[in-house]
Amino acid sequence: MVHEASAPDERAEQFDAWVADENKVEPQDWMPEGYAKTLVRQISQHAHSEIIGMQPEGNWITRAPSLRRKAILLAKVQDEAGHGLYLYSAAETLNVSRDQMEADLMSGKAKYSSIFNYPTLTWADVGAIGWLVDGAAIVNQIPLCRCSYGPYARAMIRVCKEESFHQRQGFELMMALSQGTPEQKAMAQDALNRWWWPAVQMFGPPDHDSPHSAQSMAWKIKRFSNDDLRQKFIDMAVKQAQALHIEIPDPDLKFNEETGHWDTGEINWDEFWAVVKGHGPCSRERMANRRKAHNDGAWVREAATAFAAKERARAEKVAA
Amino acid sequence: MTNDAKGKGGWPLFEVFIRSKQGLSHVHAGSLHAADAKMAIENARDVYTRRNEGTSIWVVPSDAISASAPEDKGTLFDPADSKIYRHPTFYTVPDDVECL
Numbered sequence: 001m002v003h004e005a006s007a008p009d010e011r012a013e014q015f016d017a018w019v020a021d022e023n024k025v026e027p028q029d030w031m032p033e034g035y036a037k038t039l040v041r042q043i044s045q046h047a048h049s050e051i052i053g054m055q056p057e058g059n060w061i062t063r064a065p066s067l068r069r070k071a072i073l074l075a076k077v078q079d080e081a082g083h084g085l086y087l088y089s090a091a092e093t094l095n096v097s098r099d100q101m102e103a104d105l106m107s108g109k110a111k112y113s114s115i116f117n118y119p120t121l122t123w124a125d126v127g128a129i130g131w132l133v134d135g136a137a138i139v140n141q142i143p144l145c146r147c148s149y150g151p152y153a154r155a156m157i158r159v160c161k162e163e164s165f166h167q168r169q170g171f172e173l174m175m176a177l178s179q180g181t182p183e184q185k186a187m188a189q190d191a192l193n194r195w196w197w198p199a200v201q202m203f204g205p206p207d208h209d210s211p212h213s214a215q216s217m218a219w220k221i222k223r224f225s226n227d228d229l230r231q232k233f234i235d236m237a238v239k240q241a242q243a244l245h246i247e248i249p250d251p252d253l254k255f256n257e258e259t260g261h262w263d264t265g266e267i268n269w270d271e272f273w274a275v276v277k278g279h280g281p282c283s284r285e286r287m288a289n290r291r292k293a294h295n296d297g298a299w300v301r302e303a304a305t306a307f308a309a310k311e312r313a314r315a316e317k318v319a320a
Numbered sequence: 321m322t323n324d325a326k327g328k329g330g331w332p333l334f335e336v337f338i339r340s341k342q343g344l345s346h347v348h349a350g351s352l353h354a355a356d357a358k359m360a361i362e363n364a365r366d367v368y369t370r371r372n373e374g375t376s377i378w379v380v381p382s383d384a385i386s387a388s389a390p391e392d393k394g395t396l397f398d399p400a401d402s403k404i405y406r407h408p409t410f411y412t413v414p415d416d417v418e419c420l
């Protein structure tokens with residue numbers, strides 16, 4: 001912990017030593033401006049991703065093939081809303097208001113994960129998302145449970161506990177399809193073809209192109225580099241695809257005896273950056289839906305505020 | 321708990337405490353915004369107890385909580401460091417005497 005009274009450069013030094021020593025930073029503690037700024041950006045982006053991430057899967061709730069699948073999907077999408085809320089709360093401890101974060105999302109100023117700008121064309125996409133997108137999210141999020149910022153770490157612990165069901169239900173769905181009719185198996189393969197590369201890109205740009213990573217690692221916000229996490233995910237997914245008897249759409253995918261890891265072909269980073277800049281296939285639709293939901297809900301928020309004020313006034317009158 | 325509980329025009333912030341099934345104390349689960357306490361409890365149920373995590377919910381307006389200051393940590397907690405005789409492990413007793 002850093003003493004408020006210390007000289008400015010001493011404080012920065014004390015802070016670095018404190019986090020290097022695996023101590024937690026809490027909201028009231030002194031922290032460098034850059035640390036708080038990095039966290040606000042990362043946590044709010046993460047929260048926005050959970051909220052926007054409800055749309056691609058939400059698209060299939062009314063068309064789920066059975067009541068069982070429908071209940072599962074509904075619960076999963078509801079979890080994602082919860083994840084968004086845990087994360088917004090964590091960001092709010094850094095003195096940024098919920099209203100501001102929501103405004104930044106809706107104005108397009110704030111980013112969210114590029115993966116959610118791809119369409120869910122068939123039911124198999126619900127399986128591919130659970131298996132690959134939630135699977136990738138887990139790889140990303142487990143190290144964040146040890147993040148130096150207490151409120152973020154605690155939110156991530158809660159999130160990780162819930163994510164495992166998301167990944168498993170997706171894998172199970174893919175398994176049902178891949179063991180089904182030839183058409184169903186083709187659907188599963190097609191979903192993997194379309195979601196594989198966007199999932200691989202979820203870990204962000206390659207290390208040599210990720211300028212803020214080193215500082216985030218020093219501050220113990222990040223624990224592993226983008227490329228290390230990506231490799232972990234690829235190794236895991238290759239085995240899972242084998243178990244599903246479907247093929248990863250990469251002719252260059254090869255086991256590297258020397259490293260003990262799977263090497264992939266070239267990743268299309270131009271596509272990644274285009275989607276990040278808002279040119280994904282569904283970018284406009286996602287934003288339009290988010291704004292519409294916010295505006296359509298305005299009367300509910302206003303009514304609840306008015307009702308709460310009325311109740312308060314009534315209670316005060318009784319007390320008087 | 322640090323930010324002013326009312327984001328401009330927004331609903332106040334509530335801290336949520338949940339008592340688990342095992343009958344232990346209410347434990348801080350997180351926070352949320354709501355128009356009033358009743359709505360805060362309803363929302364807390366959806367946000368923090370989707371998997372039978374709780375049997376009871378407390379919500380407290382965040383700005384009603386007084387917290388110890390980080391710079392007082394030493395004054396408040398260091399005095400306990402030297403009082404190791406408050407722990408059972410401080411005492412040496414023979415291994416072969418039971419129920420100690």
Ligand SMILES: [Fe+2]
Pocket residue numbers: 050079080083159163
């Ligand atoms: Fe999530």
Ligand SMILES: [Fe+2]
Pocket residue numbers: 080134137163166
């Ligand atoms: Fe998830």
